[in-house]
Amino acid sequence: MGTENNEINRRKALKIMGLSIASLAVASFKNNAFANNLSEKIANGEISQVVKRENNKNGDMVSLIGFGCMRFPTNGEGRNAPVDVEKVQELVDYAFAHGINYYDTAYVYHGGKSEGIISNALKKYPRNSYFLADKMPGYYVKEKGEIAKIFEEQLQRCNTDYFDYYLLHSLQNKPGYDKVYEEFGGYEYLNSEKKRGRIKQLGFSFHGDRELWDYVIDLHPWDFVQIQLNYIDWKKDGEYLYKSLEERKIPCIIMEPLLGGRLASLSASANKILKDKRPNDSIASWAFRYVGSLPNVLTALSGMTYMEHLVDNINTFTDFKKLSVSEKMTLNKAIVEYEKFQRIGCTSCRYCMPCPFEVEIPTVFETYNKLVMEKSIPSKEDQTAEEFAEKSKKFADTFKKEFANGGNATACVGCGACEPKCPQHLSIPDLMEMIKSNLK
Ligand code: SF4
Ligand code: SF4
Structure with a gap:
């Protein structure tokens, strides 16, 4: 009886898998405890x-x-x-x-x-x-x-x-x-x-x-x-x-x-x-x-x-x-966060300029890239509290000095006007947001 039930179960299992029972070498499951267990699960519709x-x-x-x-x-x-x-x-x-x-x-x-x-x-x-x-x-x-x-x-x-x-x-x-x-x-x-x-x-x-x-x-x-x-x-x-x-x-x-x-x-x-x-x-x-x-x-x-x-x-x-659209946006933010220890691939071509809010986009990225090279990008989750405080200070001081006359990432409102013009497909507003978050 047990064997018959097993056989019926296997038939059900194969139906779920979309296969013909005649063509499957069920016997080869015999010495395979894992596959037997699997076969049961398929039979019960759990697969x-x-x-x-x-x-x-x-x-x-x-x-x-x-x-x-x-x-x-x-x-x-x-x-x-x-x-x-x-x-x-x-x-x-x-x-x-x-x-x-x-x-x-x-x-x-x-x-x-x-x-x-x-x-x-x-x-x-x-x-x-x-x-x-x-x-x-x-x-x-x-x-x-x-x-x-x-x-x-x-x-x-x-x-x-x-x-x-x-x-x-x-x-x-x-x-x-x-x-x-x-x-x-x-x-x-x-x-x-x-x-x-x-x-x-x-x-x-x-x-x-x-x-x-x-x-x-x-x-x-x-x-x-x-x-x-x-x-x-x-x-x-x-x-x-x-x-x-x-x-x-x-x-x-x-x-x-x-x-x-x-x-x-x-x-x-x-x-x-x-x-x-x-x-x-x-x-x-x-x-x-x-x-x-x-x-x-x-x-x-x-x-x-x-x-x-x-x-x-x-x-x-x-x-x-x-x-979804909102998940894509989340993923873009995570990518920017992930890549923040990498240089931003800006070639300074200036196709994205002028920014209607006077952000000096290529210079912002150039400044950021210098800090990457100096290993001075702060990250709360990735560094100790002391390291984070030290790198945050250097980051903020560098940007303050470079943009003493304006054009800093802090002026970006995320309008997105620049993004379609970038031949490097950089997510400029997301990158600006990431840089801004380090300047707070
Ligand atoms: S997204 Fe920011 S950097 Fe780009 S055009 Fe708008 S304000 Fe300027
Ligand atoms: S268009 Fe892209 S690559 Fe060119 S300067 Fe602007 S951000 Fe950099």
Whole structure:
């Protein structure tokens, strides 16, 4: 009776997961206590599902959060420490049960072991119930014949006969791209594999400059592109790359939404701004909601090493909510607070001038940047009381002296007239407000 109930429970569970029971190797759950427990939870309807987004090129319904396979849990320290495959299995089972269906690996991750490990962890699930992404390491290729050899090896490592998403890995410079993908015929070969059905969607991941981007983006009809994007990189090249994809209706996959983990916790003062707004949300959730709020993002990849990260990400993407206007304003304030120990990227071009309230905008930023270089930015949350008092005094004295004849940040009323004129996309009113708060 117990067994029968278990079987019924599994059927219910699979329905929730949107899978056919016949195609799932339920037996493989047998020796996996975690998965058994999970199966029960699914059966009881306790398993929430992350939101999915449709790929406009082929109709794939892809989870808005994808599972990156570059940072698996390991037994030991360092890049080449052996992967803890049991923990990977737990993570994958949990992710899969919650609807995460995009798994992103590469030839080089974990010293060449990532492809085999993720494929092994996924083998209990029907091949058509998830999307597997892999990448050609063009930067390794020294001669023409290697491209096909590597591709065949990848299919073998992954024990599959096709990749759902396949990328030219990490395009960084034009000579490197030209040699492998044009001269050696790498693009032609991979495109022929697409025609043959062993690649479903062909794209590239990008780490180059705008010159390379402008060259490569229209060179071939790419199905998708993977770029680095988060709320810090947006102001650098992120916006340019994202908008370029949006214009061309090329789906965008995001890497580094947490900027290598840095956006999982900002400075104490910036964290406080976000926590005051949404006390129950993690700092990381703001970064994920930021990229998920961009409509042309198909999925945002996260290398989830720990179960608590995975659980938090699933919470963020279940019943996903885009950032509201007021949340965007809060995030901007936190960004300014976070970046206050960094130089403001003002180039003194003066396009923002004149300010109707006679604020000497570029000089204010120049003065601020001098104090940054001298490590004299005060922060109550980040410094001891003595340090804070000392830095506050220096900050106020410096500004008083520099603007003895007017033009100080204190004259800013936040009208916003300057902001659209700034080619560096600086949030000038927010920056002025932050500087003013140190002058009180
Ligand atoms: S926001 Fe401030 S600095 Fe900018 S134009 Fe208005 S008053 Fe001047
Ligand atoms: S437009 Fe922007 S970069 Fe140029 S001076 Fe004004 S704040 Fe600085």
